[in-house]
Amino acid sequence: MYLYIKALHIIFIVTWFAGMFYIVRLFIYNREANDKSEPAKSILRDQFSIMIRRLWFGITWPSAILTFVFGGITWYQLGSTPQWLIIKLFFVGGLYCYHLTLHAIYKQQLAGIFRYSSTQLRLWNEVATVFLFAIVMLVVVKQNMSWAWGLLGLASLVILLMSAIKIYKLARGK
Numbered sequence: 001m002y003l004y005i006k007a008l009h010i011i012f013i014v015t016w017f018a019g020m021f022y023i024v025r026l027f028i029y030n031r032e033a034n035d036k037s038e039p040a041k042s043i044l045r046d047q048f049s050i051m052i053r054r055l056w057f058g059i060t061w062p063s064a065i066l067t068f069v070f071g072g073i074t075w076y077q078l079g080s081t082p083q084w085l086i087i088k089l090f091f092v093g094g095l096y097c098y099h100l101t102l103h104a105i106y107k108q109q110l111a112g113i114f115r116y117s118s119t120q121l122r123l124w125n126e127v128a129t130v131f132l133f134a135i136v137m138l139v140v141v142k143q144n145m146s147w148a149w150g151l152l153g154l155a156s157l158v159i160l161l162m163s164a165i166k167i168y169k170l171a172r173g174k
Helices: 002-033 040-078 083-110 118-144 147-173
Strands: none
Touching (some): 002 083, 040 083, 083 118, 118 147
């Protein structure tokens, strides 16, 4: 039974991440639609609002909840809490905090409040990528990863992602 629960946990992790990655893209498109003139602005914002609501409550939130449920059951069935799992749970806690910030942006955008530029949202979208790398590396590599190499790898990933966004912004401006 443990492997079935673990498989469900992994499936809902994947769908949760898919929802978080895509929701921010929709936030970006919705933000950019807000800069258009009427009637395109209203048409696009209405469509993006529908898409955002369905993704957020139809996939992302249920996946976050089921990830938590099946993760908790998997942890209970594991019967112990090794050090790598404690560190992973720290990152998972950060990921749930990130999820809640996306919920705040969701509520703002549906209310017609656009506090963040599309560039800021693109940067914020990469936070999930950093969490994904950290969590997967901890689960797969476990005790074989040193703190120094792990932190260096995460720092390198952040620099690479920020550089890619900067290059994209420059290319898009041309």
